[in-house]
Amino acid sequence: MGAPNFKLPTFPLSPILVKEMAGRMRNARAHTVMTVYLAVASSLSVLIYMVGVLGSPRTVGGTGAVGQVVFYFLVGMQLLLVSFVAPAFAAGAISLERENKTLEVLCMTPLTPAQIVQAKLISALGFTLLLLFATLPLFSLAFLLGGVEPRQLVIALCGVLASALMYTVLPLYLSTRFKTTASATLSAYAIVSSIVVGVPLAALIGVATLGQVLGPGAVLASLLNTVFIAVISLSPISAFVASEASFSATGELWMFTYGAVGGGLPLTLPSPFLILTGVYLAASALLYALTVRRLARIEQQ
Amino acid sequence: MALEGVSLSVSQGAIFGLVGPRGAGKTTLLKILATLVAPSAGDAFVAGRSVVNEPLRVRRQVGYLPSDFGVYPDQTCAEYIAFFAGCYGVPPKERATLAADLLQLVDLYHRKDTPADRLTPAMRQRLGMARVLAHDPRVLLLDEPLASLDPRAQVEARALLKELSSMGKTILLTAPNLAGVQDLCTHAALLQAGRIAQTGPLEDIRAAVPPYRTIAVKFLGDARLAMNLIQAAHGVVDVQPFNQPSASSDAPAGVALLKELRVTFDGTYAAASALLRSLMHSGVQVVSFAED
Numbered sequence: 001m002g003a004p005n006f007k008l009p010t011f012p013l014s015p016i017l018v019k020e021m022a023g024r025m026r027n028a029r030a031h032t033v034m035t036v037y038l039a040v041a042s043s044l045s046v047l048i049y050m051v052g053v054l055g056s057p058r059t060v061g062g063t064g065a066v067g068q069v070v071f072y073f074l075v076g077m078q079l080l081l082v083s084f085v086a087p088a089f090a091a092g093a094i095s096l097e098r099e100n101k102t103l104e105v106l107c108m109t110p111l112t113p114a115q116i117v118q119a120k121l122i123s124a125l126g127f128t129l130l131l132l133f134a135t136l137p138l139f140s141l142a143f144l145l146g147g148v149e150p151r152q153l154v155i156a157l158c159g160v161l162a163s164a165l166m167y168t169v170l171p172l173y174l175s176t177r178f179k180t181t182a183s184a185t186l187s188a189y190a191i192v193s194s195i196v197v198g199v200p201l202a203a204l205i206g207v208a209t210l211g212q213v214l215g216p217g218a219v220l221a222s223l224l225n226t227v228f229i230a231v232i233s234l235s236p237i238s239a240f241v242a243s244e245a246s247f248s249a250t251g252e253l254w255m256f257t258y259g260a261v262g263g264g265l266p267l268t269l270p271s272p273f274l275i276l277t278g279v280y281l282a283a284s285a286l287l288y289a290l291t292v293r294r295l296a297r298i299e300q301q
Numbered sequence: 302m303a304l305e306g307v308s309l310s311v312s313q314g315a316i317f318g319l320v321g322p323r324g325a326g327k328t329t330l331l332k333i334l335a336t337l338v339a340p341s342a343g344d345a346f347v348a349g350r351s352v353v354n355e356p357l358r359v360r361r362q363v364g365y366l367p368s369d370f371g372v373y374p375d376q377t378c379a380e381y382i383a384f385f386a387g388c389y390g391v392p393p394k395e396r397a398t399l400a401a402d403l404l405q406l407v408d409l410y411h412r413k414d415t416p417a418d419r420l421t422p423a424m425r426q427r428l429g430m431a432r433v434l435a436h437d438p439r440v441l442l443l444d445e446p447l448a449s450l451d452p453r454a455q456v457e458a459r460a461l462l463k464e465l466s467s468m469g470k471t472i473l474l475t476a477p478n479l480a481g482v483q484d485l486c487t488h489a490a491l492l493q494a495g496r497i498a499q500t501g502p503l504e505d506i507r508a509a510v511p512p513y514r515t516i517a518v519k520f521l522g523d524a525r526l527a528m529n530l531i532q533a534a535h536g537v538v539d540v541q542p543f544n545q546p547s548a549s550s551d552a553p554a555g556v557a558l559l560k561e562l563r564v565t566f567d568g569t570y571a572a573a574s575a576l577l578r579s580l581m582h583s584g585v586q587v588v589s590f591a592e593d
Contacts, residue, residue, distance in 0.1 A: 015387030023375040101371030105432070108335055109388035110360045300339050 016106075016116060020123035024089075030127065033085065037131055041077045045070050045138050053145065064147025071142035072244070075156040078132055079236045082164040083196045085131075087188040090124035091171035092181035094295065099181060103298070113295035117172065117288065125168045132160060151253050155243045155273045162280035163236040167192055169287040176294040200238035203231035225267050229256065233275035243273040304329055304340075304495045311473055311488070313439075316466050318482030318503070319475040321492035327475040328368065330492070331442045334473065335365035348439045348471075361389065364433030368444040368475075372417035372425065378404060379413040382431055389436030403431040407461065423454035430461065441465065443474040447481060452570070459485050479507055480514045480592065515593040516564040516573065517543070521586040524560050530583055534576040536568015559588060 024030050052066030097103035106116065142148050171188035178184040207228045211221070232238040246256045256271045269275075304326045311317040319327045332338040334347055336356035345352045348362040372381055382400035391399060404410040407427040412420065420428060426449060433441055446462070447455050462485060466472055476482045482489055483503065490500035499506050520527055524542070531540045543561040566573065577590050 012393075015384050018387070019373070019376070019380075019384050023373065026375055100373065101367075101369060102373060104337065104367055105365070105370055105385075106388070108337060108360060108363075108365050109385065110357050110390070111388055299337065 014111075014115060014119040014122075016111070016119035017123055020120065021126065024123065024127055034131060034134065037077075037081060037085070038134055041074065041135050042138055044077075045074060045141055048073060049141060049145070063145040067142045067145030067147035070145065071139070071148045071152065071156075074135060074138055074142065075160065075240060076237070078135065078156070078160045079163060079240060081131060082128060082160055082167055083192055083236060084189070086124070086128040086164055086167045087171040087192055088185060089127055089171075090120070090168045091175055091185040091188045093120040093124060093172050094175040094298075095178055095181040095184045096175075098179060107295075107299040113299060114292045117292050117295055121168060121172055121288070124172065125164060128164045128168060132164065152244065152247060154253065155240065155247065155271070158277045159236045159240045159243075159273045162277040162284075165284045166280040166287075169284045169291070173287045173291040173294070176291055176298060196235050196237055200232045200235045203228050203238075222267055226269065229267070229269050229272060230275065233272035234279060236276060239272035239276040243271045246271060304333070307492075307495075307497055309490050309497060309500050311471060313471050314466060314469050315488060316462060316472040316474070316486045318479075318486035318489035319473065319492055320477070320479055320482060320489050320506070321475075322477060324494075325492040326495040327492055328444055329495075331365065331444050331473065331475060334359075334440075335363055335442050336360055337365070361436065362438055363440050363442055364436070364438035365442045366429045366433050366444060366446060368448060370429055372420075372428065374416060374418040376417050377414050378409055378417050378420070378428055381417045381428065382435055385432050386435040391436065399435065400431075403434055404428075406434070407431045408457070422449045423451060426450060426454070426458070427461075430458075434465075439469075439471060441470050441472045441474075443472065445475050445477070445481075447476065452574075478514050478592070479503070483507070513565050513567050516566050516576075516590065517593045518562045518564060518580070518590050519559055519588040520562075520580070521559060521588060522584065524562075526583065527560070527562060527580060527585045530579055530585070531562060531564055531576065534568075534572070534579060536566050536572040537564055537576070539565040541565075563593070 048070050049066060052069060053063050094103065097106060107113075139153075167188075170191065171184060174187050174191075175181070175184040178187060207224050210224060229242070232242055242256065247253055250257055252271075254271055254274060256269045257267065307326075307330060319330060321327050329338060333340050333352060334345055336352050336359050340353065344354075347359045350358045350362060352359050373384075376384060379397070379400040382403055383396035386396045386399050387393065401410065401413065404413050407430050409420075409424060409427055409431065412424065417425070417428060426446065430443075430446070433443075443462075447458055450458055462472055462474070474482070474486070479489070486503055488501065489503050489506050491498040491506055499509055518527070518531070528540055528542075531537055541563050543563045564576075566576075568576075577587065580587050580590075
C-alpha cells in the first residue's frame with residue numbers, strides 16, 4: 001500500500017497578481033527599499049537599546065521607558081513607510097500600463113476592471129505588508145524591555161494597516177486619473193503629505209487662533225476640541241500620538257477623554273485611532289469603487 | 302473617427318482587408334469589433350455574438366493586435382505569452398507548453414528567454430501575433446499588422462497569416478492602401494471618412510480605385526538628380542518635393558540637409574525595389590524609402 005496522495009488545495013491566482021509580484025521582486029528597487037528600511041529600523045532600534053539600557057545603571061523595571069521608546073520609534077517608522085513609501089508602489093499601477101501601451105491589450109482580455117484593480121491593489125499592498133511584517137521581530141525587543149502593553153499594539157496595528165490600505169488605494173485611483181506615472185506619483189505625495197503633516201498642523205493653528213479670537217467659553221471650547229480631535233484623527237501620526245497619550249494617561253483603549261483644556265468641558269470621544277481606522281476603511285472602499293469605475297470607462301475610450 | 306452606416310459581413314476563414322487612409326475609421330471599426338469601443342448605435346456580431354450584449358463572450362472569440370502595442374519590460378517572450386494565456390483562463394500547467402508552441406509558430410522560439418522589450422519591431426510584431434493566438438480565438442483583428450515590417454518580414458508575416466487562415470481563423474486586417482492587402486485578402490472594404498465606399502472581391506475594388514501608392518523618399522544629396530532618376534523609373538506617376546528645406550535654413554554650414562520627395566507610384570514591388578537600387582547606385586544617400 002503506497003503513501004496517501006495528499007495534496008494541499010491550490011487557489012487560482014490572478015495572472016496579473018503573479019506578474020506584478022514577480023516583476024516587483026525582480027526589480028532591484030524592491031530589494032533596495034527593503035534593505036534600507038530594515039537597516040535603518042534595526043540599527044536605530046539597537047542604538048536606542050544600547051544608549052537606554054547599556055549606557056545607564058541597571059534598575060529593576062527601569063528598562064520599561066526604553067522599551068516604550070523602541071516601540072514608538074518602530075511604529076513611527078512603519079507609519080512613515082506606509083505614508084511616504086507605499087504610495088510609490090501603487091501610483092504607476094494603471095498609468096504605467098498606459099505609458100507602456102499595454103493597457104489596451106490588457107483591457108481586451110476577459111478580465112473585468114474589478115479583477116484588474118484587485119490584482120494591482122493586492123500586489124502593491126502585499127509588498128507594503130511584507131515590509132511591515134519584516135520589522136515585526138524588532139518589536140520583540142520593545143516587549144522584552146517591558147513598558148509596552150499588548151493593547152498598545154492594537155492601536156498601532158489598526159493605524160498602520162488602515163493607513164497602508166488607504167495610501168495604496170489612493171495612488172491606485174490617481175493612476176487611473178492621470179496619464180503619466182510622474183503626475184500620479186506627485187499628486188499622491190501631495191495629497192498624502194497634506195493629510196499626514198498638513199492636516200494636524202492646520203488643526204493646531206486653527207484651534208489656537210480661533211481659541212484666542214473667540215475667547216474662553218465652555219461650550220465653544222468643547223466644540224473646538226471635538227473638531228480638533230476629529231481633524232487630527234485623519235493623520236495616522238497625530239492619531240497614534242493622541243491615542244497613545246490618552247491610553248497612557250487613562251488606561252482606556254477605545255475611548256478618548258479630552259480634559260478641560262482652555263475652559264472646555266471634559267469630552268469623551270472614540271479614540272483617534274478608531275476614528276482613523278473607520279474613516280480610512282470607508283475612504284478606501286469608496287476609492288476602490290471609483291478606481292474600478294474609472295478603469296471601466298478607460299476601457300471604453 | 303466616427304463611423305456611420307457601416308455594414309459588412311466577413312465569411313468564416315476569410316482574410317478580409319479594411320483599406321483606407323489615416324482617419325478613415327479602420328481602427329475604430331476594429332475596436333468596436335474587439336469590444337474596446339461601444340457603438341453609439343447599432344450592433345456588430347463576431348462569431349455570432351453581439352459586441353453590445355455579450356462583450357465578454359466576444360473577447361474570448363477574438364484576438365486583437367493594435368497597430369502600436371507595448372510589452373512588459375520585466376517579462377521574457379515566453380512569460381509574455383503565458384501571462385496573456387493566463388488572462389484568458391488557460392490553466393497554469395498548460396501555459397508554458399502553449400507559449401513554446403506559439404513562439405515556434407511565429408519563429409521566435411529561439412528568443413523565448415529574451416526580455417520582450419529587447420526585440421526588434423518586426424520580432425515584436427510576431428510576438429504580438431503569438432499573443433493574439435494564446436487563447437485560440439476564431440477571429441483575428443489585426444490593425445496594420447504589416448506596417449512596421451521590413452520587406453522580408455512582410456513576406457514572412459503574409460505567409461503566417463495565410464497559414465492561420467488555412468487553420469480556419471477568420472482574419473480582419475487593416476491597411477492604408479490596396480497594395481497592403483494584395484496577394485493576401487480575397488475580399489476587402491474601402492473605408493473613407495467613416496463610411497464604406499466600396500466592398501467586395503479585391504479585384505472589383507482594385508478595378509474601381511487607382512492602385513496608386515505614395516512612397517516617401519528621404520535622402521541626403523542632390524535633389525535634382527534624385528528627382529530625375531525617380532521620374533524616369535518604371536511605375537512612377539508623379540514626384541513632388543515635400544517639406545523641402547529653404548535656402549535660409551538655420552542649419553550650420555557643412556551640415557547636410559535631409560530632403561524628402563513624395564512619389565506617386567503604381568508599379569510592382571519589384572519596380573519599387575529597382576527604383577531604390579538605382580537611387581543608391583547613383584550616389585543619392587537614401588535615408589528612408591517607405592510607403593506612406
